[in-house]
Amino acid sequence: METPETDRTGEAAHIFHALLGYPIPPELRDRWLALDELVAADPGGALAVNMHAIIAKRLDVEAIEFWLRVCRGRNRLGQKIQIMCYLAELDQANYHAWVAARPAPLRAWSCMAWHGARSAWKFVKGAFLVRHHCLLHQ
Amino acid sequence: MIWDAIIIGSGPAGAAAALRLAGHCKVLVLDVGHRPLERGDALDASQYELKRSGRADPALLIGKRGEALHNIHQDYLSPKLKAPLMRFVSAGWQELSPIVGEGFSPVVSHARGGLANAWGAGAYRFTAGELRRFPLTLAELEPWYRKVEDHIGVSGAADGFDGWLGASDGLLPPPALSRLGTAALRAYEDRRAAFNRRGFRIGRQRLALLTRQHGDRAAYRGDGTEFFRPENEGIYNPWFTMRALIAVGTITYRDQVLIESYTTEGPTGDVIVRGRDLTGAGAITERCRRLILAAGAINSSRIVLTSHRDDAVRLPLRDNQISYVPMVRLRAIGEAVEPHSTPAQLVVLYEGPLSPEPVQASFYGMTAPLWNDYAFSFPLAARGTMAAVRHIMPAMAIVQLFYADCGPPSGWMSLSPDRSLRAAMGHTTRGQIERELIKAFLPSGFVGHPALCQYPAAGNSFHYAGMLPMTQQPSRFQCSPAGELGGDARIIAADAASFTELPSKNLTLTIMANAMRVADHALSTLTM
Numbered sequence: 001m002e003t004p005e006t007d008r009t010g011e012a013a014h015i016f017h018a019l020l021g022y023p024i025p026p027e028l029r030d031r032w033l034a035l036d037e038l039v040a041a042d043p044g045g046a047l048a049v050n051m052h053a054i055i056a057k058r059l060d061v062e063a064i065e066f067w068l069r070v071c072r073g074r075n076r077l078g079q080k081i082q083i084m085c086y087l088a089e090l091d092q093a094n095y096h097a098w099v100a101a102r103p104a105p106l107r108a109w110s111c112m113a114w115h116g117a118r119s120a121w122k123f124v125k126g127a128f129l130v131r132h133h134c135l136l137h138q
Numbered sequence: 139m140i141w142d143a144i145i146i147g148s149g150p151a152g153a154a155a156a157l158r159l160a161g162h163c164k165v166l167v168l169d170v171g172h173r174p175l176e177r178g179d180a181l182d183a184s185q186y187e188l189k190r191s192g193r194a195d196p197a198l199l200i201g202k203r204g205e206a207l208h209n210i211h212q213d214y215l216s217p218k219l220k221a222p223l224m225r226f227v228s229a230g231w232q233e234l235s236p237i238v239g240e241g242f243s244p245v246v247s248h249a250r251g252g253l254a255n256a257w258g259a260g261a262y263r264f265t266a267g268e269l270r271r272f273p274l275t276l277a278e279l280e281p282w283y284r285k286v287e288d289h290i291g292v293s294g295a296a297d298g299f300d301g302w303l304g305a306s307d308g309l310l311p312p313p314a315l316s317r318l319g320t321a322a323l324r325a326y327e328d329r330r331a332a333f334n335r336r337g338f339r340i341g342r343q344r345l346a347l348l349t350r351q352h353g354d355r356a357a358y359r360g361d362g363t364e365f366f367r368p369e370n371e372g373i374y375n376p377w378f379t380m381r382a383l384i385a386v387g388t389i390t391y392r393d394q395v396l397i398e399s400y401t402t403e404g405p406t407g408d409v410i411v412r413g414r415d416l417t418g419a420g421a422i423t424e425r426c427r428r429l430i431l432a433a434g435a436i437n438s439s440r441i442v443l444t445s446h447r448d449d450a451v452r453l454p455l456r457d458n459q460i461s462y463v464p465m466v467r468l469r470a471i472g473e474a475v476e477p478h479s480t481p482a483q484l485v486v487l488y489e490g491p492l493s494p495e496p497v498q499a500s501f502y503g504m505t506a507p508l509w510n511d512y513a514f515s516f517p518l519a520a521r522g523t524m525a526a527v528r529h530i531m532p533a534m535a536i537v538q539l540f541y542a543d544c545g546p547p548s549g550w551m552s553l554s555p556d557r558s559l560r561a562a563m564g565h566t567t568r569g570q571i572e573r574e575l576i577k578a579f580l581p582s583g584f585v586g587h588p589a590l591c592q593y594p595a596a597g598n599s600f601h602y603a604g605m606l607p608m609t610q611q612p613s614r615f616q617c618s619p620a621g622e623l624g625g626d627a628r629i630i631a632a633d634a635a636s637f638t639e640l641p642s643k644n645l646t647l648t649i650m651a652n653a654m655r656v657a658d659h660a661l662s663t664l665t666m
Contacts, residue, residue, distance in 0.1 A: 006513030018525070033204065035204040037204075038203065038211075041211055049260070062519050062520045070517070078514070079210045083204065083207060083210060085524070086200055086204075086508065089508060089510050090189060090194045090196050090200065094188050097524055098188075098189075099186055099189065100473070100529060101474055101526060103472060103473050104472050107472065109471060112526065112529060118519065123519070
C-alpha cells in the first residue's frame with residue numbers, strides 16, 4: 001500500500017537506474033515528483049506491491065516487475081516503471097535508447113537474443129525475490 | 139427570430155449540412171463546441187526530431203500532470219484521444235451525456251468538429267452492396283460523394299480497388315508509402331493468388347489527407363504529430379468547413395450550448411429547440427422551421443428520446459467492433475525509424491466464409507503514438523522492452539480490422555428515467571479472420587501471433603449508427619429516405635443515426651454525403 005511517507009525521490013532514483021543504468025537527472029526527478037498524483041494513484045484493480053521493501057533493500061525492480069507482469073498481470077510496480085519509461089522516452093539524453101537512428105540489423109538481432117535470455121533469468125530471479133522478501137501485500 | 143434551419147452539432151454531418159444550406163437560408167448552428175486549449179504550434183516537427191533536439195515538451199506530449207498516461211491505471215483509451223491537446227475531443231462527455239454501457243464502452247464528443255478530430259482520415263464510399271438495405275441507391279448518393287470529396291480533398295490511387303472504395307475522379311496523388319507499407323504491398327503483389335485464396339485483397343488507402351495544397355489548406359507534413367496536435371490542416375476536420383462558413387457570414391454559430399430536446403407546434407408549425415447555455419446563462423430556446431439533428435448518432439438519438447419522453451422504447455444500436463493484429467517484418471528488424479510517413483498505409487479487405495459481410499482493415503505503421511504505449515506488450519523484462527521498441531518497432535505494423543454491423547442490430551439503446559442513456563452491445567465473434575491474416579502474411583516474412591491480437595470492447599471504433607434508421611414507411615423513431623424523423627419534414631436526422639446498416643468501412647464520407655443530400659431535400663421543402 002502507498003503511504004504519504006513513501007520515498008518518491010528514492011523510488012525514482014532506483015527505478016531510473018534500473019532502467020537506464022545511470023543516476024536520474026534532477027529535471028527528470030522533478031518531473032516524476034510533479035506526477036505524484038499519478039504515481040501514487042491507487043485506483044484499485046492493480047496488484048499492490050511492497051515498494052518500501054523494494055527501495056530499502058534495493059531489490060532488482062526489473063526482475064520483480066517482469067515476474068509480476070507475467071504471473072499476476074497489472075501491478076503497481078509495473079505502472080511506476082511504465083510512467084518512468086514515458087518520462088525517459090521524452091528526454092533528449094535517452095533518445096538513442098528508444099530510437100534507432102541508423103540501421104543495424106545484426107546488432108538488433110543479437111541484442112534481442114541477449115534480452116530474451118536475460119529476461120528468462122530476470123523471470124526466475126523475480127520469482128525468488130517476490131517470495132523471499134514477501135513483496136506482495138496479502 | 140425564426141431560423142430557417144437549426145443544425146445541432148459541428149461534426150461531419152453538421153458541417154456537410156451547413157455547407158449545403160449556407161447562403162440559401164438563415165442557418166443557426168448550435169454546438170457545445172469544446173475547443174483545443176492551444177494549437178500545439180511547438181509540435182512543428184516529427185516527434186523523433188523533437189525528441190532528438192530536446193524540444194519534446196512533456197507538457198504537450200504526456201501532460202504536466204501526466205494526464206495522457208491515465209491508460210496506465212484506467213481502461214483502454216485510444217492513443218488518438220490521450221494526448222493533452224487532444225483530450226478536448228472527449229472532454230466532459232460523461233457529465234453532459236452520461237451513458238451506462240453494458241458490453242459497450244462508447245466515446246462521445248462535444249468538441250467542435252466532433253469525433254472526426256480523432257479520425258483516421260479514411261474516406262471511403264459505400265458500395266451498392268453496402269447500401270442494399272438502405273432505402274436509397276448509390277446513384278442518389280454519388281453526386282454528393284463527389285461534392286464532399288471535392289470539398290475536403292481525398293488522396294488515393296486508382297489501383298483496382300475502385301469497386302470497393304468507390305470510383306472517384308479528382309483524387310489527389312496518394313501519399314508516399316513507408317518502407318513497411320511498400321514491403322507489405324509488394325508481398326501482396328508477389329503472392330496475390332495466395333492472399334486472394336484466403337479471401338484477402340490489399341490496396342492503397344483513400345484518405346482525407348492532402349498531398350498538396352487544397353484551397354487554403356496546406357499539405358500534410360507526414361510528421362506523425364496528429365495524435366498530439368489538434369486540427370492538423372493536412373487532414374480534413376469538419377471544423378474547417380464551419381470555420382470558413384462562419385468567416386464569410388453565411389451561418390450563425392453559437393457554441394457552449396447543449397441542446398436537450400425539441401417540440402413541434404402542431405402538425406405544420408415551427409420547431410422549438412430547448413437547451414442549456416453552458417456558460418451559466420441558463421436555459422435557451424430557439425425557434426426554427428427545420429431542425430437538422432447532426433450531433434452524432436448517440437447524441438442525436440438522446441435528443442429524440444428526450445423530446446418524446448420515452449424511456450420504454452429500445453432503439454437499435456450499431457457499432458463497428460474492432461481488433462488489432464500486430465505483425466513484425468523480420469527483415470526490417472534493426473532498420474532505422476522513418477521520421478516522416480503516413481500512419482494509415484494500406485487497405486486490407488476480407489471477403490470469405492469467415493464473415494457474412496466484408497471486413498475492412500487498415501494497415502498502419504507505428505510512427506505516430508508514443509512507443510511506450512506498446513512497449514510493455516513485449517514479453518520481455520523492462521530493459522528488453524526498451525530494446526524491442528528500438529529495434530522492432532520500425533519493423534512493426536498494426537492491422538486494425540473493422541467488423542460490419544449488418545442485419546439485426548448488435549445492440550440497443552434506451553433512455554433512463556434520469557435522462558442518462560443505457561446502451562448494450564452483443565458480442566461479435568472475432569479471431570478467425572485475424573488468424574487467417576497472420577497466415578496469409580507469414581510466407582512474406584511478416585510474423586504475428588494470435589495471442590498478441592487485441593480485441594477492444596465494443597464502442598472503441600467510434601463508429602456508431604442505426605438508432606433512427608431510414609425506411610420507406612417510417613414509424614416514430616425511424617426516418618424517411620430524406621431523413622425526416624417519423625416522416626415529419628421538420629425534423630431531419632442527418633448523421634449516422636439514420637443509417638440502416640453499418641458496413642465495415644469508415645462511415646465519415648458517407649455521413650457527409652448523406653447529410654448534404656438530406657439538407658438539400660430540407661432546403662427544397664423550405665422553398666416550396
